[in-house]
Amino acid sequence: MSTPTAARPKYVGGAVKRREDPRLLLGRGRYVADIALAGTVHMAVVRSPHAHARITGIDASRALATPGVLTVLTWPDISAEVGPIPCIDAYPDSLPALQTALADGVVRYVGQPVAVLVATTEYGAEDALALVDVTYELLTPVVTMDDALAGETLLHPELGTNVVTTIAQDVGDVDAAFAAADRVYEETFEIHRYAPMPMETRGVVAEVDPISERLTLTTSTQFPHLVRGFLSGCLGIPESRIRVVAPDVGGGFGAKCEFYCEELLAPLLALRLRRPVRWIEDRREHLVASTHAREQRHTVRVAVLEDGTVTAVDARSWTSSGAAYSTLTTTPASISSAMLRGPYRIPHYRARAHCVLTNKTPLAVYRGAGHPQAVLVMERMMDVIAADLGRDRVALRLQNSLTPAELPSDRGTAIVLAGPVVYDTGDYGFCLTRAAEMIGLDEDWPAQQAAARAEGRYLGIGLANLVEETSIGPYESSVVRVDGSGAVTVLTGSSPHGQGHVTTFSQLVADELEIDIERITVLYGDTDVVTDGVGTFASRSAAIGGAAARKAAGVVKDKAMAVAAHVLEIDVADLEWRDGAAHVRGLPARSLSLGELAQASTAWNAPLPGGMSFNLEGTYQHQAAGIAFSNATHAAKLAVDVQTGEVEILDYVVVHDCGTVINPTIVEGQVHGGVAQGIGGTFMEDLPYDADGRPLARTLQDYTTPTASDMPWIRTDHMESPTPLNPYGMKGAGEGGATGAPGALVNALQDALSVFGVHLTVDGPWTPDRVLDLVPEDLPWA
């Protein structure tokens, strides 16, 4: 008879404090810029001041004559050695518009690398930039979407067009549905350009390791393993001769889910100079040299029956992709077109999504990728339709939402790199109903709104439903090993940049092995330590990487049981695993701990039987069985100061479902951070260009991001619909905050100002002056 013991509390589902925070909060983080190798030299990049120009001459003689300047390279100096920057999400029929590490005769955006130099000090390198004389012949810049589509000036004349990719999604019989529609709505929405803007800019240190003579690149990236592959491909060096390290990474949000020119140039220079080469991007560079995001135009036609059933959507979109492909260039357009319908049934759907070249910084993914734009478009349309039909906004959405009974639902669309869109689980209607209830959107709301308006207070509530692609594959790897003290090391191929992997992965492994979380060390971010991995993007790490880690811990546990059976000379069936030890059933005193079993696994004089390997270690590669779709409803309540145009967010509610929650604190943190970025994009952040294609946001004085002082109190509610696609039911949670916020906020602004006949078709930024332009001048003063 075994002694009944209290069930060991589970870590998964608990609000475990982030294990990485004390180190980071005490300033003990180690970022690229903190790395100081003896003999380091400093790289600086000469960048194009023009949006579109032909390079007529580069004279580096003044720079080279300056003491401390070691070398200056231009495209002809390196073109034989380096391939173009790869794009991994091109469609088979995408036209080629790849970027080279240094401009090949023509510059196509302000900030494009033209030449690179190395000096013995960082300041000397910066000084030398002004001594590289580049002459240009100006070409006509293609700045706006209309310029690009007119096609009078082509960025790549040999392609014959500025439209380099067109993505098609076709579901059902759209034309028949429109023919049968009672009402048809058509709108065009403009989504502006802004950027992820991580706190830490990019940076690299490249060196040739003096012992192995391998190339080592330390870079602020979201996916060191993919960088290793890209570098290998571009330089023609086998992956076995390359090590890539991602140290602490201070935010990425997609901007570091890219392989950049500087990540190729610094290694090339390290190989040539045989000295460590360092480059730390400054904020002014970041604003033009790191990928931008979001800018799209959507034109949608929606077919609706008199009873409110939305039967079809016919959508066209144009993404201002910038001057060339980035690593992930079609993904935003692909996601927007595949996911536009969100949670709504809409059986007939057609989309054509175009990626359009413009003389701007390349545009790529940013938290939510194409989802936020799609959500804004669809959710604005639901409000437009509800207003026109005189229907309640919540009721119209509920009527058109897929129910749990209709899931799984093959949506008939597909996302590049991820695969077919088949919604797995979720209760969209529940989240919507709950969010509406929490924010106070009920039958009394219009009366409350009118009463407030009579006092000069203009209040609005906005809703946005979202379903989002998360947990994409193809796989993630993990190794779990136990040492003789019983301490556990977890290696994961998913390299974090603020997500809290150390905490969540520890929770998963601790529960599997039934041990204390403090015994676990999580390692990542170094391709020599963790040889196989994919990375952190698309809300995939906790679900895919976490599943791999827990499965690897399961492998370790199975082996530990087998070793215990051998040592104790009993059948494994007579053992049970409990509290981090193998116990003999019925003899609770007889047990072997994880540490004892690890020691037994490494005993040279007592090898394990049957060819079992030495050491207590397990490896697992978890392959995603399909995309897991998380969902949420955002509800925002705001007040517009109709005298100043300032907007105050009074309340913000997110009811969301990311399947099994590992750590609610971390999930809430992800939601809060994402909402902050949505608030930034909706009310502040903007990357405008002038008519010559010059960016107007040159520093963070021009590019305004929200701070803690600008944040409302966000109330969250969790719902858990585990996905069968994951062994532990987990889905992704990293992007939903950013995905839902713009739609909810713009709908709230519309609700607050609709009394003035406002009809919002722009996502923002709704700065005070733009808001005030919506308000009549002759309004009486409060």
Next chain:
Amino acid sequence: MKPAPFDYRRPTTVAAALTDLSSVAGARVLAGGQSLVPLLSLRLASPPVLVDINRVAGLDLLTTTDSRVHIGATVRQATVLASPVAARHLPLVVAALTRVSHPQVRARGTVVGNLCHHDPASEMPAVAVALDAEFTVLGPDGTASTVAAADFFGDQFEVAVPVGGLVTEVSFPVAPPGSGAGFFEVARKARDYALLSAAAQLTVTDGRISAAAVAVTGLGHRPLRMDTVEDALRGAAITADALRAAARLATGDAVPHVNRRSTAAYRTRVLPVAVHRALRAAAAQLEEDR
């Protein structure tokens, strides 16, 4: 961030500072560094010499004399905010300083340096002009002169300090009994540079406004005193209607923002509103103190 090369001097006396400032054309004073250092890092400013006055004796004093409060050139904004003297005598300075950036910046930033930098979007020049602040300006030879705020601020980023000269202090008049102060700004985000700021101080004697001081920044390239508003308020009873009517008289020419922080039309439209809010805040403070 990587400033261009510069020489760094750290004098300990005013005389030595003036010598250093005169040594090379284009030498700049470094006090709190909260505006200058970012400009250096961006290479938007590249002075050949930086004269760090933080160790110059006697510039870090906050004193009260002759019904004025004197703030030395190295007195931090945070020091003023924490000072009981300022809380009692300079309510408008305190109201505006709380809107100057974040505590981290105010811990280093100086009141005088912020005024001398004269960013047209800055809050404090409005206060200086409204209250008739006075600057003690030393010429390169050490001769001191007193410059009134109305004469101190030139075009944006320009102040009336001779080449090789140094501002050693700014002084503000003590608010008379029965005064209330109000400051209002519109900004793109909390603690950002203002799009438009309005500063107001009202003094009430025997139930009527005996003195009104109102000024704005953000409209043009220099702070602007709202004379017509002040005239309308002087002698009036302090009523909601009087404040509103006076605020509506606020006029001025807005200049466009190069970087599109906001449109000129916006600031022109919001000007009377901002003045009204500042006046209301001043009136509310009077009400509280009663």
